[in-house]
Amino acid sequence: MTSTTSSASSTLPPPPPQWVIDLNTPTSSKPKSNSFPDPPGYTAAASSNKKSSAKDKAPAAARKQPSTEEMDTLKLKKAWEVALAPAKQLPMNAIGMYMTGNSLQIFSIFMVFTLFKTPLTAIVNIQQQFQRYETDGTKEKMLGLKIVYVLVNLAMVALGLYKVNAMGLLPNTRSDWLAWESERTPLERAFPVWEM
Template structure:
């Protein structure tokens, strides 16, 4: 006959599975780490000190906040220009589907943004900041025109503008042929 010897589980397993209250209570000599609060201290602090209510901003403060947000929206197209310029440079000047789609998206974004300028700034415009919003809208249109200018530069580089030479902005000199071919009828 064989006798089975039961090996007791390791102490760490007993500690992990134990539901004794001695383990759940923090030891008196161990300090809580910074920022740690127990459930009991949270309940005590919520009863003693209620959080103060947030003060509602005045209309002048709201107008200032709305104007700051409007300027962020107006300058956003200019923040995208470096990324778009690098993308246009990386696609090259050949006529490929990728470069054509990049140019299409470069034109589509500013054009749709300028057509929806009123709806873009409608929620930020009030009677008191209407005069300042005209300058914001003008900056928005100007930044979108810069993006369109980048698209025109790219289309010119691809040779798609109907100009006689590719140097319509005088970026390169006129090209002279190296030799001429003549047709002589026989």
């Protein structure tokens, strides 16, 4: 009889570890551990009172609406950030141009394509960029911002033109194979020795 009870107890699986039991039990409010004391001046009742009083005061202290002049000033600041944002990309693009080199590769061609496409698209869509910042009070100042925006984007196009020239793709020199110049007449003619 003892052999049957020992065989039955050996077939039972061992109990799971404590961490499995902790994961499977639903979370309940655990009592505060006494290993860490409260900081000086902390009481649980005072903190709950502060939270409830802050919630009560929040609706009472409503934020004052800004005046139209303040809103115009804020919109002009944001419009200046939009106008100068392409200038922040100039150093990154210049470093990228330097790193891709002047040979014809897929990376350098893609870089040149981006240097032309991005600023030209931005110039075409200039009205949509500044439309949300334009009010009756900021209309006169927006013209200057748009001019700065166009100039910064044209600087990006100039960077692209420089890269195209460095790659040798810009036809700025006269070349015989393109037939852009007349045939050159030599100053001296060399004759082989046996013709003399």
